[in-house]
Amino acid sequence: QVQLVESGGGLVQAGGSLRLSCAASGRTFSFNDYTMGWFRQATGKARELIAGISRIGSSTYYTDSVKGRFTISRDNTKNTLYLQINSLKPEDTAVYYCAASMSGPISSLRITANYWGQGTQVTVSS
Numbered sequence: 001q002v003q004l005v006e007s008g009g010g011l012v013q014a015g016g017s018l019r020l021s022c023a024a025s026g027r028t029f030s031f032n033d034y035t036m037g038w039f040r041q042a043t044g045k046a047r048e049l050i051a052g053i054s055r056i057g058s059s060t061y062y063t064d065s066v067k068g069r070f071t072i073s074r075d076n077t078k079n080t081l082y083l084q085i086n087s088l089k090p091e092d093t094a095v096y097y098c099a100a101s102m103s104g105p106i107s108s109l110r111i112t113a114n115y116w117g118q119g120t121q122v123t124v125s126s
Helices: 107-112
Strands: 005-006 009-015 016-025 036-041 048-053 060-062 071-074 079-084 094-101 120-125
Touching: 005 094, 009 071, 016 036, 016 094, 016 120, 036 079, 036 107, 048 071, 048 107, 060 071, 071 107, 094 107
Parallel strands: 009 120
Antiparallel strands: 005 016, 016 079, 036 048, 036 094, 048 060, 071 079, 094 120
């Protein structure tokens, strides 16, 4: 059974930083076979892909609203995905999810994801 477990969320003031982690586990799960991504879903809004990273980390994607503030990375030796979030804004408040896909480009993660984490709440106060 494959598990993706996010951590690192919390309540932070605007301008602050957080580092989210997504730990992957599973007896047959080979982390470096998967394209990984971070999504977020604010209350009343659709889940959106905000950052993605290729299997070996050679390619990354960011949605325009987080470029320059968020950094996605992965450590394939630790089966862990990260999202460094800086200069937080109230509009970044959402539940953040990680996802893993064995096929397709980063841009298709929402459709092709094989596994999802349970989410971690990020709340930014003004």
